[in-house]
Amino acid sequence: MRLCVIAGDGIGREVTEVAVEVLTALLPGLQIMEHEAGWDTFCRTGTALPEATLASARACKAVLFGAVSSPARKVEGYRSPIVALRRALDCYANLRPTRSLPLAAGRPDLDLLIVRENTEDLYIGEEQSDGETATAIKRITRHASMQVAKVAFELAARRARQRLCIIHKANILPLTDGLFRDAARAAGANYPQVAVDELLVDTAALRLVQAPQAFDVLLAPNLYGDILSDLAAGLNGGLGLAPSLSVGQGVAIAEPVHGSAPDIAGQGIANPVAALLSAAMLLRHHWQLPVKADALESAIRQLLSAGIATADLGGTASTRAFGRAVLAQLAR
Known part of the structure; x- marks a missing residue:
């Protein structure tokens, strides 16, 4: 199994790191191929979705996408890399589930x-x-x-x-x-x-x-x-909890629905739940591993029930601390 990881901009890098750690724990033989895309990539290279990134996504057939920043005005030559990636891989169906979580806000x-x-x-x-x-x-x-x-x-x-x-x-x-x-x-x-x-x-x-x-x-x-x-x-508590999976013929892109949140990027407080639930969708729908998907979703629910959460949900856990708690719960 191979996974093309495109962390993107802002908190995309932080939540993707957590999701990759959990996926590699669940799938010890998973090969990770890291590539770039997004606004920062565009500003540095002149393209938001480099050919090498697209080629890796096509070869791996499975993508974990973090988040990207986008300008609010027209910028010549810039096009949303996630929209371009979905079309290039012909991921024609986007699945967005909403299931109650054990939170007072939802x-x-x-x-x-x-x-x-x-x-x-x-x-x-x-x-x-x-x-x-x-x-x-x-x-x-x-x-x-x-x-x-x-x-x-x-x-x-x-x-x-x-x-x-x-x-x-x-x-x-x-x-x-x-x-x-x-x-x-x-x-x-x-x-x-x-x-x-x-x-x-x-x-x-x-x-x-x-x-x-x-x-x-x-x-x-x-x-x-x-x-x-x-x-x-x-x-259901906000975009920090919202996963998605774009699917086509034998290809899939897992992506948290939230944006790059530049206002909190680098502070270590981003909520990784949406990224983790997106990874669970990749396990369930693309790799056909429902037992592992159930285990990951159950671990997240158990932690939230116990009050272990990031600051946006009223908790005190950092992004990485929540990821470590998920790993510990899966190891039980």
């Missing part, structure tokens, strides 16, 4: 999975402007919609409730969102055991806040999935 009734299309929609980055009017292209294809829908229905079929809700805004965007919805329903015809519903994205946001326990699997285009998954993370 809801106790959460167990949902958002499956987000990962390669198109507004994220293709095709914009134009004459200085007075700016236009962004929203691209939806039947092929990409069918691909991600098959993943979502397959996962829904394995879950206890076997329910899936298609998220769209087809009342306003009947051609693009309508195509996504129709392709998803066509894919769902092969999964008669899965109950299918659909909601407009604004209604879905409202109901996620009011009654998140009503949802099982949500299937959404790229932008809606990004926004709704952050909303769901907010119900």
